Amino acid sequence: MGSAHATLLKGAHVARDSVVAMRSVVAGRFSEPGVVLGGSPARVLRSGVTWDRELLG
Numbered sequence: 001m002g003s004a005h006a007t008l009l010k011g012a013h014v015a016r017d018s019v020v021a022m023r024s025v026v027a028g029r030f031s032e033p034g035v036v037l038g039g040s041p042a043r044v045l046r047s048g049v050t051w052d053r054e055l056l057g
Helices: none
Strands: 035-039 042-047
Touching: none
Parallel strands: none
Antiparallel strands: 035 042
């Protein structure tokens, strides 16, 4: 398997609850929370992503 890193360039901004795909290059400001970013340069691939973790017990 290859390298699993992403590159965030100077001035890049990724809002909370967002995901950056591996090997992506983020160069802009993405202020909308809950998005999936990917590509080179990165773009929004999916929006409205929510996270929910069921408690085990």
